[in-house]
Amino acid sequence: xxxxxxxxxxxxxxxxxxxxxxxxxxxxxxxxxxxxxxxxxxxxxxxxxxxxxxxxxxxxxxxxxxxxxxxxxxxxxxxxxxxxxxxxxxxxxxxxxxxxxxxxxxxxx
Amino acid sequence: xxxxxxxxxxxxxxxxxxxxxxxxxxxxxxxxxxxxxxxxxxxxxxxxxxxxxxxxxxxxxxxxxxxxxxxxxxxxxxxxxxxxxxxxxxxxxxxxxxxxxxxxxxxxxxxxxxxxx
Numbered sequence: 001x002x003x004x005x006x007x008x009x010x011x012x013x014x015x016x017x018x019x020x021x022x023x024x025x026x027x028x029x030x031x032x033x034x035x036x037x038x039x040x041x042x043x044x045x046x047x048x049x050x051x052x053x054x055x056x057x058x059x060x061x062x063x064x065x066x067x068x069x070x071x072x073x074x075x076x077x078x079x080x081x082x083x084x085x086x087x088x089x090x091x092x093x094x095x096x097x098x099x100x101x102x103x104x105x106x107x108x109x
Numbered sequence: 110x111x112x113x114x115x116x117x118x119x120x121x122x123x124x125x126x127x128x129x130x131x132x133x134x135x136x137x138x139x140x141x142x143x144x145x146x147x148x149x150x151x152x153x154x155x156x157x158x159x160x161x162x163x164x165x166x167x168x169x170x171x172x173x174x175x176x177x178x179x180x181x182x183x184x185x186x187x188x189x190x191x192x193x194x195x196x197x198x199x200x201x202x203x204x205x206x207x208x209x210x211x212x213x214x215x216x217x218x219x220x221x222x223x224x225x226x
Contacts, residue, residue, distance in 0.1 A: 033215065035217075040200075041219070041220065042115075042202045042217045042218060042219050042220035043153070043202070043217050044217070045214065045215070045216055045217070048214055087152075087153075091215075095141065095206060096143075096155065096158065097143075097155075097204075097215060099152045099153045099154075099155075100152060101151070101152045102152065
């Protein structure tokens, strides 16, 4: 079957660094997306990895290892506005995103 | 960057009536559009996948006669909730896929809150 495994909730301090891990199993693979979703709002695109390695984009970086079915999202210099849910979503062979419940990230001052 | 616009953002309708939600890709042609619903504190649930000019593919358990999807052009897809009931109240979100070779990106609309009273 297809499934996503992410921590349900994480807490970090403003200004710090946090890494959100994701393991996945899909039928085929066409890349992996990370989205940010604030409560009551639609998801916002953060990153897309299709090849192994690290993609850096400002304060956010995303890593992918296809052989391990593993990805992580790294957030640096955390700000209070980063408090949100972070969704790891691999794309299967039918180009459909597979969704888990996401990781709720709480930032404390 | 690519933008997906969804309208309306909020809608309240009476039980038994129909409501239409629009999803437009503003500066790109969307190969495929997806419709989701999301209940509070739950993950996104895919309702259907639509490709321009063809019938939508509905996920198991989603009533195609109740949730009508029309994808008339490469930039517009609509979801019509027919004979709405209070249990249809939810957050409905569309997304559009831009695919170029191995690069695929999916952008989401802003979402539409539907309340059926």
